[in-house]
Amino acid sequence: MTTPADIDVIPPRGDRPRVLSGIQPTFQLHLGNYLGALRNWAQEQERYDNFFCIVDLHALTTLPEPEVVRSSVLELAALFIACGLDPDRNVLFRQSEVSAHAQLGWILECHTPLGWLERMTQFKSKAGSGRERERAAAGLLTYPALMAADILLYDADYVPVGDDQRQHVELARDLAQRVNSMRGEVFHLPQPLIRTTGARVMGLDDPTTKMSKTTARSKPAHAILLLDPPDTVRKKIGRATTDTNPEVAEPLGAGVANLLDIHAALRGLTHDEVVAQFSGASYGALKRAVTDSINETLAPVHAQYRMIRGDEPWLLGMLAEAAERAASVADVTLLRAQRAVGLR
Numbered sequence: 001m002t003t004p005a006d007i008d009v010i011p012p013r014g015d016r017p018r019v020l021s022g023i024q025p026t027f028q029l030h031l032g033n034y035l036g037a038l039r040n041w042a043q044e045q046e047r048y049d050n051f052f053c054i055v056d057l058h059a060l061t062t063l064p065e066p067e068v069v070r071s072s073v074l075e076l077a078a079l080f081i082a083c084g085l086d087p088d089r090n091v092l093f094r095q096s097e098v099s100a101h102a103q104l105g106w107i108l109e110c111h112t113p114l115g116w117l118e119r120m121t122q123f124k125s126k127a128g129s130g131r132e133r134e135r136a137a138a139g140l141l142t143y144p145a146l147m148a149a150d151i152l153l154y155d156a157d158y159v160p161v162g163d164d165q166r167q168h169v170e171l172a173r174d175l176a177q178r179v180n181s182m183r184g185e186v187f188h189l190p191q192p193l194i195r196t197t198g199a200r201v202m203g204l205d206d207p208t209t210k211m212s213k214t215t216a217r218s219k220p221a222h223a224i225l226l227l228d229p230p231d232t233v234r235k236k237i238g239r240a241t242t243d244t245n246p247e248v249a250e251p252l253g254a255g256v257a258n259l260l261d262i263h264a265a266l267r268g269l270t271h272d273e274v275v276a277q278f279s280g281a282s283y284g285a286l287k288r289a290v291t292d293s294i295n296e297t298l299a300p301v302h303a304q305y306r307m308i309r310g311d312e313p314w315l316l317g318m319l320a321e322a323a324e325r326a327a328s329v330a331d332v333t334l335l336r337a338q339r340a341v342g343l344r
């Protein structure tokens, strides 16, 4: 237990950098999430003090069906573990189970100038304009303050995110600085971690855009989902965009380069090695090889997933325990913030 006397100082940091990331529980993860993030997180899990927050409060901004929210949280938690994240080593928790998020979220909302929120690109694109904007949930606007709470509660050093979330992490930093300058050292300043290592997987239907959850939802041919059965993988790769060359040859079209890079990432090869290996191969042969490497990677993930998702009492127990570990860190920061603003 931390005694009240030590709470006003930022607790000493352990020797491993603290990482926090939030993941929306509204849609299945895809191959881009796996190769660009999850696989790296699993490989590096000893080097960081990881907190992964399944952001079910954020998911409410679009008012999904309650049963979808509930099951997506469990699905995502099971998938993370199936991809190799050890729940003893990483704190994999559900946002709504740690009440400090909503509590600090409110405090931060009160410290956020409305103009900052109205300038967020994601708000502008999601909330639409005119009548549509009038009907948009207020949570869509205030969302970045809640996200800042997610990050700041854990004194996170690094926040691994995709490029689309960089603006929100910058806002969390600005907000931390604003509160610190008004009320004293309350928050530790986080840094966005936009990865350059790890593969950048492009859309199968449109290899000029990054593989994205949002597009995958409306166009199934866009992405390989981590729970796609082998036959679905084969069909999706079969339909993937290539180019007008008769066979694999340089200069590579964007779609062919994407397939080669997926194969390279899955097999642990370099770009040059796969280009040499497939040079002159037919697109059919390339696609068969890519299909096999994806299915071989996903087979053990599927087996693990079925086992974990099938044991709901275990999953719920794991989440409850993780929420306790998360709260033991978050509550200290919350109290520090409450005192700084006059609530305690």
Ligand code: TRP
Pocket (backbone or CB within 6 Å): 020, 021, 022, 023, 024, 055, 058, 146, 147, 150, 151, 159, 160, 161, 165, 168
């Ligand atoms: N906004 C992020 C997204 O839509 C999810 C998120 C919520 C998050 N809280 C976070 C990401 C904290 C990083 C850190 O993908």
